[in-house]
Amino acid sequence: MTPRATFPHKILPYLLVAPQLAITLVFFYWPASQAVKQSLFREDPFGLHSKFVGLANFKHVLSQPNYINSLEVTVIFSVFTAVISMAVALLLAVMAEKVIFGRAFYRTLMIWPYAVAPAIAGMLWLFMFNPYFGTLALPLRWTGISWDPLLNSGQAMVLLIAAASWKQVSYNFLFFVAGLQSIPKSLLEASAIDGAGETRRFWTITFPLLAPTSFFLLVVNTVYALFDTFGIIDAVTGGGPGRATETLVYKVYKDGFVNLILGDSAAESVILMAIVIALTAIQFRYIERKVHYG
Amino acid sequence: MTSSITNRIVAHALLILGIVIVAFPIYYVFVASTHSLKEILTPPLPLIPGSQFLHNYYEAIFGGVQKIGGVSAARLLYNTTVVGLCVAVGKIAISILSAYAIVFFRFPFRMTFFWMIFITLMLPVEVRILPTYKVMVQLHLIDTFGGLILPLIASATATLLFRQFFMTIPAELVEAARVDGAGPWRFFFDILLPLSKTNIAALFVILFIYGWTQYLWPLLVTNSNDMNTIIIGLKKMISFADADTQWHLVMVTCILAILPPILVVVLMQRWFVKGLVESEK
Numbered sequence: 001m002t003p004r005a006t007f008p009h010k011i012l013p014y015l016l017v018a019p020q021l022a023i024t025l026v027f028f029y030w031p032a033s034q035a036v037k038q039s040l041f042r043e044d045p046f047g048l049h050s051k052f053v054g055l056a057n058f059k060h061v062l063s064q065p066n067y068i069n070s071l072e073v074t075v076i077f078s079v080f081t082a083v084i085s086m087a088v089a090l091l092l093a094v095m096a097e098k099v100i101f102g103r104a105f106y107r108t109l110m111i112w113p114y115a116v117a118p119a120i121a122g123m124l125w126l127f128m129f130n131p132y133f134g135t136l137a138l139p140l141r142w143t144g145i146s147w148d149p150l151l152n153s154g155q156a157m158v159l160l161i162a163a164a165s166w167k168q169v170s171y172n173f174l175f176f177v178a179g180l181q182s183i184p185k186s187l188l189e190a191s192a193i194d195g196a197g198e199t200r201r202f203w204t205i206t207f208p209l210l211a212p213t214s215f216f217l218l219v220v221n222t223v224y225a226l227f228d229t230f231g232i233i234d235a236v237t238g239g240g241p242g243r244a245t246e247t248l249v250y251k252v253y254k255d256g257f258v259n260l261i262l263g264d265s266a267a268e269s270v271i272l273m274a275i276v277i278a279l280t281a282i283q284f285r286y287i288e289r290k291v292h293y294g
Numbered sequence: 295m296t297s298s299i300t301n302r303i304v305a306h307a308l309l310i311l312g313i314v315i316v317a318f319p320i321y322y323v324f325v326a327s328t329h330s331l332k333e334i335l336t337p338p339l340p341l342i343p344g345s346q347f348l349h350n351y352y353e354a355i356f357g358g359v360q361k362i363g364g365v366s367a368a369r370l371l372y373n374t375t376v377v378g379l380c381v382a383v384g385k386i387a388i389s390i391l392s393a394y395a396i397v398f399f400r401f402p403f404r405m406t407f408f409w410m411i412f413i414t415l416m417l418p419v420e421v422r423i424l425p426t427y428k429v430m431v432q433l434h435l436i437d438t439f440g441g442l443i444l445p446l447i448a449s450a451t452a453t454l455l456f457r458q459f460f461m462t463i464p465a466e467l468v469e470a471a472r473v474d475g476a477g478p479w480r481f482f483f484d485i486l487l488p489l490s491k492t493n494i495a496a497l498f499v500i501l502f503i504y505g506w507t508q509y510l511w512p513l514l515v516t517n518s519n520d521m522n523t524i525i526i527g528l529k530k531m532i533s534f535a536d537a538d539t540q541w542h543l544v545m546v547t548c549i550l551a552i553l554p555p556i557l558v559v560v561l562m563q564r565w566f567v568k569g570l571v572e573s574e575k
Contacts, residue, residue: 006398007399007468007472007478013395013401013404016391017391017407019387019392020388020389020392021392023447024410024411024414026429026433027426027429027448028448030429031422031428032417032422034425034428034429038424088312092308095306095308095309098301098305099305099309102306106313108560108563109316109317111567112316112559112560115503115507115555115556115558115559116552116556117506117507117551117552117555118507118509119507119528120507120525120548120552123528123548125319127319127326127545127548128318133334133336133541134337135339138338174570175571178571227418230420230509230510231510234509234513235532249420252421252423253423253510257423257427257514265424266424269422269423273422276418276421
């Protein structure tokens with residue numbers, strides 16, 4: 001960093017950072033350290049006794065079939081949500097680049113779901129597809145599917161993925177549009193003069209040049225699917241039927257607040273933190289690389 | 295040329311299909327909110343709004359929601375607005391100040407502080423819900439606006455964005471201001487703040503939506519119905535197992551819960567899109 005002009009004050013800068021630091025310390029570092037500490041202790045549900053158990057909570061958590069199940073559920077849910085919402089957004093963004101008339105109109109309508117809370121996104125889809133009075137559940141019935149996402153675990157997952165992807169399409173769309181606009185038109189024209197067809201131009205020029213945007217979105221979408229979708233799951237399935245849609249975050253919540261297995265919940269929190277830190281590190285490395293090369 | 299015209303027609307067709315899928319769930323709920331309970335319960339729902347618009351909205355806003363959830367629709371909207379506004383304004387205020395200190399002053403522990411703030415990027419509320427909840431209990435913040443808002447206003451993203459922007463401000467500007475005798479506050483209010491207007495507007499939209507759409511945290515930190523946000527209130531009104539659910543009122547509440555953030559996004563679209571795409575870089 002280049003040396004820059006600054007103000008020669010001794011106390012003022014501390015006062016300026018104080019509010020943010022205070023909130024960070026009280027609501028981030030204190031609870032996070034408590035989580036780490038608690039993950040090493042076992043406590044009875046009333047909080048009367050706790051004893052140091054080392055890594056026993058982690059061992060216990062990782063050996064539970066329920067935890068492995070929620071790990072699988074999380075992976076399936078996240079991969080499908082990220083891939084579907086990105087693929088749909090990319091298709092629509094490429095189409096939006098082609099049209100001249102009505103571009104702003106399309107964009108305005110496309111960004112609505114960004115403003116809808118995840119929990120409400122889940123409710124909207126459940127209104128449409130619920131087996132009791134969902135209008136869109138009817139055509140499914142007519143085709144002979146016994147549609148009941150509240151009882152059938154596969155269908156519950158499909159509904160969650162649909163709602164989660166729907167909500168995320170607008171975000172991905174905006175980024176792909178920005179990414180497409182930054183691709184030099186001269187490259188595409190040169191390639192067209194050389195006789196490359198549209199499909200070929202897309203796969204050999206546009207798609208590779210969108211790689212940074214796609215990679216960034218992949219990380220963001222994974223984090224979204226891991227954390228922000230708690231509301232969708234709680235509103236639509238509550239983790240059920242059975243444990244068919246219980247993701248890692250949902251399990252932390254359930255073990256901590258419903259089942260009151262505090263040690264396990266803390267250990268699960270710490271594992272989640274490790275996952276987020278890894279994802280952030282990947283994202284950060286990618287940002288660094290972009291700074292160096294372009 | 296004909297191929298390019300066909301191309302464009304295909305593009306429009308796909309975009310329209312995309313928009314139908316994107317907008318349909320919201321339209322569907324709006325249509326449902328204008329029909330009577332009986333019509334909602336006998337699918338298929340007509341695709342055009344019904345005649346009960348005034349009746350349903352009047353009933354929901356003046357007493358209907360209160361009767362089901364024990365709290366009025368106005369109170370739910372008020373709570374959610376307070377949370378959305380305070381989260382947005384609070385986050386912007388504390389992060390612009392800390393970014394200002396980190397970029398325009400030199401002091402011991404400057405980089406330590408920066409890293410301490412930066413690391414919080416990696417700790418979303420969801421991974422530390424139980425311990426944060428315990429902190430809330432100890433500080434007596436359950437069922438208060440403080441409890442709803444404070445844990446959400448510390449975040450590294452806004453600080454990072456302001457820091458990045460401040461570093462693009464030429465050093466000559468700071469020197470010129472100092473030569474002219476402007477102190478740090480004068481510089482902040484007369485130069486920095488006006489320059490940051492676009493960034494602040496963009497962040498405001500993103501953070502207001504963030505505050506408005508919170509779910510897990512308000513669910514944990516509020517027990518009393520009076521402190522619910524509209525999204526939690528809505529969740530409590532719904533039961534698919536219960537035959538008595540007043541679906542027409544649920545649909546109205548749903549529209550009330552999604553309309554304000556949609557308006558903010560659509561009306562402030564220009565800043566929002568710019569801010570979103572740039573702040574995440």
